[in-house]
């Protein structure tokens with residue numbers, strides 16, 4: 703049984719159809735990246751997996767008693783509220799100080815425990831949010847645009863950390879990203895979303911798939927080349943259809 707899966711899931715926000723007939727599954731230890739233009743339903747997909755939004759059609763199944771860690775896209779912290787990082791990590795309750803220290807260390811934030819939350823840089827805040835998400839050693843880690851605001855070396859370092867975490871904790875990772883060229887080396891599989899699954903498969907195959915190019919154009923070709931290695935074999939990506947419904951997103 704997959705760690706978590708969706709069968710024919712459709713979700714509306716009010717009358718707006720955010721996701722239509724989505725089939726999805728993630729297996730133990732897999733790193734899967736969801737890419738797609740703004741408004742294509744990426745956050746909705748993650749929020750459906752944590753149960754924050756309900757499908758009006760289809761089914762979501764998960765393994766019994768599965769632990770999920772979640773880093774949301776946005777977190778509003780009142781800058782007038784004095785709160786240290788260690789206290790922020792203790793908010794969910796029932797976490798030993800040893801577990802907090804381990805999570806901070808694993809997230810690369812070991813030196814941030816005594817810092818005020820409001821004074822953290824973008825990259826530091828992302829690492830603290832990651833520490834909070836891994837406090838209970840999740841089997842599935844959901845990351846919604848975890849590298850927003852980071853420069854490219856910062857984003858690449860973050861993805862390396864995610865790979866190390868997977869090796870240490872053995873968790874599967876599902877993340878949303880706009881930087882396919884940066885996540886490529888860290889992803890086992892990429893799903894291209896635009897209200898529905900446009901194509902999915904190995905990162906290299908998705909990057910060259912017609913459905914992906916219709917959405918993102920080929921303008922990232924130079925950056926992609928930096929991360930691309932030559933292939934003399936084919937991947938079975940299943941990217942054989944092209945039905946982008948957001949042509950404005952194409953270059």
Ligand SMILES: Nc1ncnc2c1ncn2[C@@H]1O[C@H](COP(=O)(O)OP(=O)(O)OP(=O)(O)O)[C@@H](O)[C@H]1O
Nearest residue numbers: 715716718720738739740741742743744745746747
């Ligand atoms: N609570 C809500 N009420 C109404 N519409 C919503 C709500 N949440 C999301 N939507 C709409 O649903 C669509 C999908 O939103 P979602 O946030 O899942 O997209 P996204 O791919 O994560 O976008 P982005 O890349 O901009 O973060 C968008 O058109 C959005 O405006």
